[in-house]
Structures are given as structure tokens and as C-alpha cells.
Amino acid sequence: MRKIIGARYNFKNINTYANRGMTLEADLKASNDYYLVNDIAVIYKKPTPITISKVNYPSRAEAVIKEGYFKTPSTTDYNGIYKGKYIDFEAKETKLKTSFPLSNIHPHQIKHLERIYKHGGIGFLIVRFTVINKTFLLPIEILLEFLNENERKSIPLSFFEQNGYIIKDKYNPRVDYLEVLDNVYFGGNL
């Protein structure tokens, strides 16, 4: 269950076409901090799951991990609460221009989001196409329909444009995905 250390840690992977040159992860962290400080929502990124195999204790007050491995996550990266509802999502960037490869999402992450949906929560993907600098929110119930009706190994950009919701660029919060949820799930006006 080890995985390759991937784009998640690659903070050098700056997209010069994006308006601010920030990764989606950094934008989401700033947005979640904004939601928290302004008492709008309580949503965190989960820590990266690691198997620790060696720990040293150079002093009583400190433990140093000397060997560990990245594990495949059982769930998604983000969850929390907004307006009393359970929120759960996975966020991914792609450099491709016309489609998002489904290999970026583990099948058990999709299964997890399906469970969340069935238990009354709000589950979705946030996908950023970095080259065109467009960020979409795709509800899990729409992704499940796509997977039911298609044998494709990627989701075309056009599918996001037609069935997903664009998350507008803002100054603060940078990735205001809760505004999309307001419109889609909480009866807000577009």
C-alpha cells in the first residue's frame, strides 16, 4: 500500500499561466483558513497518512521519525462542516488541456464519496485545469452518473463545463467553493 510521492508535495510545480501562480492546495488552505477565521465553515485537509516504522528519541521531549512510508489514503483529503451539513471532497490539478484522467482519483475515494452522499452529506471533486486556469466543482452524484454511463478513463473538459460548476477566482477567499454549494445545495441564487 505504498504510493509514489506525487504532485501533492511538489510545491515547485508552479503554473505560470495561473493568475496567482499558486497551487490548488495552497489556494484551498487559504480559503479554508478564511472560512474558519470568519466563522463560515470548519473544513480541514487531513494529514497525509503515513506508516511509521522507526522512531528515535534523542531526548525525552522529542521524537524523530527515522523511517516511514506514504500510505494510500482510505478517504478524501478534505472534510468538515458547513451550515450544519457534512462536507467531503478531493481536490486535484491536471496539466492536461481537454480532459481529467480518472487515474488521479483512487476507486476507494470515489466509493467513499458515494457513501457520504448516501448518508446525507455533500461530496464532490474540485478539479483545476492549470493551463486554462479553470477550477470546477463536480458533485459526486454527477460523477457517479458519468461513471455509470461511460467506459472512459478520463472526464472531458466539456463534461465539467456542461455538468460541473465553475469556481470563480477571487481575492479572498481564493477558491470560494462554498459559494457554489450555496447555489447548488442551499437554494442560493446564481
Added chain:
Amino acid sequence: MRKIIGARYNFKNINTYANRGMTLEADLKASNDYYLVNDIAVIYKKPTPITISKVNYPSRAEAVIKEGYFKTPSTTDYNGIYKGKYIDFEAKETKLKTSFPLSNIHPHQIKHLERIYKHGGIGFLIVRFTVINKTFLLPIEILLEFLNENERKSIPLSFFEQNGYIIKDKYNPRVDYLEVLDNVYFGGNL
């Protein structure tokens, strides 16, 4: 923000007085697995937060962490969804017989649970007194009242007995805390 590696990793800390000699963490894992497999709830323990400072790549397919440190968690260990409600809790054991030291819970974890409560979620502590083998669920709103009215640095066992809810030992799930939530929050019958 480094912390001492603590009881969380001490699986040798087996309480011979407990009916099954399992740690609370192991009991909760088995219970959450039971809830998941039986489609009752989707509740996970979050990974331990770690700061990674060195990673080796012995092969393209594998990354080995060579240096890392434990971080103080920002939130609680457990969260998820049950009957459409957001669930969030911290679980602790104590070997003391008559009180639970508040030093076992970080102030920002209490603040986090308070936020969850205010946003419409269900937040609580699960505390096991290992020597007498009693496990209690204490809702955050009751803990906050206690903290408002007391300057004490520990919560007496008698407070748990009078204001908390005992979680009965069972075969499966071992720590059926959702049964308590049914009674307290979902209008079930005791």
C-alpha cells in the same frame, strides 16, 4: 510544535482489568469498521499529523521518509457522518481512578469541538477510565459548561457519571457510541 510521542503509539499499554485487554483506539477502530461495513455511519480516525523534513527515493516507485516530526494536531482525531449529521470527537484513556486530567486535551481541540457544536455538528469526548473499565461519552456542550463553572484542572469521575453517558461494553461493535448518540441527539429510547 513538536510533541512527545505518547500513549497513542503505546500498544503495549494493555489494561489487564479491561474485559478484552484492548486499547480504546483499537476498540474504536473495530467499531468504526463495523459501522462502515454495515452501512451505519462513515467515521474515520484522521492520520497523525507529521512534518516531513527528509525523503529518499531508493527507486522510482517508492519514497522513504528519513526524517519527520510529530505535530500538535489542529483538530480532533475522529470525524465523519451519521444519519446526515456531522460527527467529531476526541478519544482518551486515563489510568487514574477518580478523575480525568484536562491536560490530556489540547485547548485548540476544545475550541474546535465548540466550533463544530456552533455550526450544527455533534461534538464530544470519549473517555475511558481503564482501571475501572468504564467508557463515557461527554458532549462538548456539557464540557463547555463544566469549564465555564470550574477552575479545576481535571474532570472528576463523578461528573462523568452524573453528566456524561456511559458507553456499554458489547461484543460488536465493541464501543457502540452511536447508540448513545441515538438516545441523546436522535430521540431514541434508553
